[in-house]
Amino acid sequence: MPSSHADFSYVDDPAPGHGSTAPRSAFRSDAPALSLGGSWRFLLSPAVDAAPDGIERDDFDDGGWTDIPVPGHWQLHGHGSPAYTNVRYPFPVNPPQVPSDNPTxxxxxxxxxxxxxxxxxxxxxxxxxxxxxxxxxxxxxxxVTKGSRLPAEFDVGPLLRPRGNLLAVRVHQWSAGSYLEDQDMWWLSGIFRDVTLLARPAGGVRDFTVDADYDHLTARGTLRLDADSGVRITVPELGITDLPAGRSAEIADVAPWSAEEPRLYEGEVHTDTERVPVRVGFRTVTVEDGQLKVNGRRIVFRGVNRHEFHPDSGRVVPREFAVADIELMKRHNVNAVRTSHYPPDSAFLDLCDTYGLWVIDESDVETHGFSELDWRGNPSDDPRWADAYLDRMRRMVERDKNHPSIVMWSLGNEAGTGRNLAAAAEWTHRRDPTRPLHYEGDTDCSYTDVHSRMYAGHDEVDRIGQGVEGHPRLRELPFILCEFGHAMGNGPGGLVEYRDLFERHPRCQGGFVWEWIDHGITRRDTRGGAHFAYGGDFGEPLHDGNFVIDGLVHPDRTPSPALAEFSKVFEPVRITAADGALRVTNHYDVLSTAHLRFHWVLEEEGTEVAHGVVTVPTVEAGDSTDVPLPELPPTGAESWLTVRAALAADTAWAPAGHVVSWGQTPVTRAAPVPPAAGATLDTTGTALRLGPGVFDPLTGRLTALGGLPVEGPRLDLWRAPTDNDRGSGDPEETRWRAAGLHRSQHQLLGTERLGDTLVVRTRVAPPGLGFGMRADYHWSGDAHRLRLRLEVEPDGTWPCTLPRLGLRMALPGGLGTAEWFGRGPGEAYADSRQAARIGRFTRTVDALQTPYVRPQENGNRVDLRWLRLTSADGAGLRVDGEPAFAFTARRWTSEHLDAATHTTGLAPGDTVVLNLDLAQNGLGSASCGPGVLPPYRLHPARASLTLTFTPTGSTDAQETPAR
Incomplete structure (x- = not known):
């Protein structure tokens, strides 16, 4: 029998719930505990009123139900479907009421x-x-409990029986609490974190707070335990035995906790009947002199925003994946996490204590959907929601208060402003004066302690750093970017310019890239092919597409090229050449360089010719030193010296030898490519021959090269738009498509012979418009090589930037291996290239691709001196630049890449499509942030590109490229 509606009034009640005990610190003790995770019986009803009566009774028959794992989300186990929205609520906004069609x-x-x-x-x-x-x-x-990502405990001792305990939980997908949980993520429902039965011994530890302050001037620590009478703390390593609650102990010469040196002292909080393991980290957080300081030192957040996510289980993140997250972060020089936008599983904070990460712990509050209504009815200023706001803040602070990694509390995210947030801030300041308070929505910082902004452009950050932006209070506070560098698809660009601002202005103390992981959900097609789904892929009538795919790592935790770029930009030790020496600058917050060893390698055209050790004296945090360059053997071809700083010993997150940072300096410059000249233009039958090249005499287009069939090269101005190209505001993609660049046409203006040079004159332009690009191809050659000088010049008035400027050609599909001397090994673009070093690299054409969840421009390699594409038998093509060029090689065209919505939509063709570029437009961060900075915008202008093509090996068995 379905239930009556009157039984469910709590669903629409904005109150936080009832029946639970007072919030307390999360801990496990020596008291018995029983995990109740596993397989539960489950029934999904389409609405509140359709849920059956009596599920709590022993005699209720659930034989027709199914099984579901707990923890778990029912949408990921065949019951309903996930749905993704960024801002808008997926139900009518009528607070506090939610739809009666409420899956239960x-x-x-x-x-x-x-x-x-x-x-x-x-x-x-x-x-x-x-x-x-x-x-x-x-x-x-x-x-009843609300506050999805917060714990709730219920007294149950008298209700327990030795056998046959029946636990029944009715979960509603929507409730009044949903109005506070509009957090740019998949809407997923269920019991998704642990369920545990905990014995609570009489006279045991009800709750406790460990205060462990550090005085950086004296290196003394002060330890205090706040708890009920009779509770004590013991820390053997510090000589503290049975220190009672309410008393303080001073300890000389303690080692402080920091994200770089996460020193923890093992101890116990105990009574006569219960013992709780604790780990004590001494540290003090202050805001002084306009800066956020930990242990008296300014810190810089090189951070990421982290949602909890797994592609198969949603917000159920097994511990090994949380460990993998942190190890990846530490290996890529991430030093901070903002727990966007809710408290994480408390086990993650234990890991942050252990491995060392600065943490901003964020309350489970976001009401972003009210921005669509000009914030009318926003719960943040509605007194009906006052208890819910305070309850969520209290439960977070009390649960997480003993974690030294947490250096700031956050009131939530994108919830506007109002009395409820201010009240939560007032309570938090009283409850925990040891930590500053963050909330980006408090734009005048009337109740918070740091000035926070998201996606502020470089110019604005510069003005803030100079103290000329905002009212006087803002100019006195530390500034952080709680979100910046939107890592959606290919990008972000412009990270190094942010870093420079953080180093230039002491009050600008870093920020948190949005975000850590792509939230793609694993999905398989009828043929078993797997891809990652995003908004709209589950038939949602309201969704925000792939805006949920915006991480530094792909859904399977494979690092994106953006993570390598982050790692290089924010490396804590910078190695540069200066006045004939090596300059080593320490950008750690705390650490010296004593834990690092420095090694050098000399490479001639990418091949190692010598290596050794660099003796670098210990450099303290914030200092630098110059050391002599090593003695190097002479080299002939272009040579580079690379110096790496690597871990001297194993750490918890990486083995000895892990490279923390590196720098390069040129030693011998490249010799110019000898000109390919002397070959005679010769017409034979229907073909025009020039050295190893065969041309169509009517169009002047190259058709073969040393027996290798080719198609092209032709001027190419188009790339498959990136997510940042498609960005908000005035997207580059919109301007490019309005200019018709995706359907440009090639017009032959004529061919002529100038001595032994073939000149092909063309105009490339979009249909229906009056502007274009003139492109003249000047071909010359010798017996073995073919040289092309491309001259381009804008024709008419151009309304936009160019996506790319270069050449496209088609080669036989058997040329599946690329080797190059230039920047690599990963992709690079004008404003995202710090991670690419000069070297010699080899990849298959397939491995050159970056499998962005939504396909887009990818795989570009820059500053190439030369490139070889070869088949298994060594046949192929070499391209030399005068002096350099960029390339992409893939088995589909830019148009195919543009049309695909998922990786499964990319079918390899019979050819290798090769782009040889002079330049591409930068990437920027316009998917949710500033666009491409002026130096990296590719404007139409007169330009030239010179390349030499040399066929290599046998080409007898090569296939003809498709036209």
């Missing part, structure tokens, strides 16, 4: 107590239920 998931679990379970108080702990849970144990209602 009933969960039931039968469990027995262990034989040795004590007869004493116990609590049932739920670490996360999305969005609202009503809970019964053995037929007795325990209460």
């Amino acid at each position: 998931g009933d969960h039931r679990l039968l469990f027995d107590l262990p034989d040795d379970w004590p007869d004493e108080p116990a609590v049932l702990r739920f670490d996360g239920i999305d969005s609202c849970g009503r809970i019964w144990l053995n037929g007795v209602e325990l209460g």
Whole structure:
């Protein structure tokens, strides 16, 4: 029998729930605990009123139900579908009411107590239920919990029985709490964090707060335990035994905790009946002199925003994946995490303490959808929601207060402003004066302690750093970018310019790239092919497409090229050449360079010819030193010296030898490419021959090269737009398509012979418009090589930048291996190239591609001196630049790449499509941030590109490229 509507009034109630005990610190003790995770019985009803009565009763028959894993989201186990929105609520906005068509998931679990379970108080702990849970144990209602990513505990000791305990949980997809949880992520429902039964011994540890302050002037630590009378703390390594609650102990010469040196002292908080392991980290956070300081030192956040996500299980993130996240972060010079936009699983914060990351812990509050209504009705200023805001802040602070990694609390994200946020801030300042308070939406910092902005452009950050932006209070506070460098698809560009601002202005203390991981959900087609789904792929009527795909790592945690760029830009030690010496600059917040060893290698045209050790004296944080260049053997071809700083010993996150930073300097410059000249233009039958090249005598187009069939090269102005090209505001893509650059046509103006040079004159222009680009191809050659000088000149008035400027040609598909001397090994673009070093690299054509979840321009390599494309038998083509060029090689055209919406839409063709570019437009961050900076915008202008083509090996077996 379905339930009556009156039973569900709590769903639309803006109050935080009822029945749970007071929030407390998350800890595990030596008291018995029973995990209730595993397979539960489950039934999904389409609406609140359709849910059955009596699920809490022992005699209820759930035989027709199915099984579901807990923790888990029901949409990822065949019940309903995920849905993604960024800002808009996926239901009508009528707070606090939610739709009556409200999917409701009933969960039931039968469990027995262990034989040795004590007869004493116990609590049932739920670490996360999305969005609202009503809970019964053995037929007795325990209460209702809201605040999806926050714990709730219920007293259950008297209700337990040795065998056949029945736990029933009714979960509603929508509740009044959903109005506070509009957090730019998949809407996923269920019991998605641990469920645990915890014995609570009489006279045990109810709750505690460990304050461990550090005085950087004296190196003394002060330890204090706040807890009930009778609770004590013991830290053997510090000589502290049975320090009672309410008393302080001073310790000389303690080692402080920091993200770079996460020193933790093992101890116990205990009573006569319970012992709780604790790890004490001494550190003090202050705002002084307009700067955020930890242990008296200015810190710089080289951070990321991190949603909890796994492509198969959603916000159920197994511990090994959380560990993998942190290890990847540390290996790529990430030093901070903002827990966007809710408190994470508390186990993640344990890892941050252990491995060392600065953390901004954020409350489970976002009401972004009200921005669509000019913030009318926003709960942040509605007194009906006052208890919910304070409840969410209290539960976070009390749960997480003992983590030294947390250096700031955050009130939430994109929730406008109002009295409820101010009240939560006032409570937090009283409860924990040891940490500053963050909230970007408090634009005048009337109740917060740091000036925070998201996606501020470089010019604005510069003005803030100079103290000429904002009112006087803002000019006195530290400034951070809580979000910047939107890592959606290919990009972001412009990170190094942000870094320079953080180093130039002491008040500008870094920021957090948006974001860590692409939220793509694994999906398989009928043929078993897998791809990652995004908004709209599940039939949602309202969605925000692939805006959820915006991370530094792909959904499977494969690093994106952007992560390599982040790592290089924010490397903590910078190695440069200066006045004939090597300059080593230490940009760590705390660490010296004593934990690093420096090695050099000399490469001649990318091949190692010598190596050695650089002796670098210890450099303290913030200092630099110059050391002599090593003695190097003479070289003939272009040579580069690369110096790397690597870990001297194993750490928790990387083995000895892991490269933390590197720098390069040229030693011998490149010799110019000898001109290819002397070959005679010769007409034979229907072909025009010049050295190893064969041309169509009517069009002047190259058709073969030393027996290798080719198509092109022709001027190419188009690239498959990136997510940043498609960005907000005035997107580059819109201007490019309005200018018709995606359908440019090639017009032959004529061919002529100038001595032994073939000149082909063309005009490339979009249909229906009056501007274009004149392109003249000057071909010359010798017996073995063909030289092309491309001269381009704008014709008419251009309305936009160019996506790219270069040549496109088609080669036989068997040329599947690329080797080059230039920047690599990864892709690089005008404003995102710091991670690419000069060297010799080899990749298959397939491996050159970056599998962005939504296909787009990718795989560009820059500053090439030469490139070889070869087949398995060594046949192929070499291209030399005068002096350099960029290339992409792929098995589909830019047009195919542009049309595909998922990687499964890219079918390899029979040819290798080769782009040889003079330049591409920069990447920027306009998907949600500033566009391409002026130096990296590719404007139409007169330009030239000179390349020499040399066929190599046998080409007898090569196929003809498709036209």
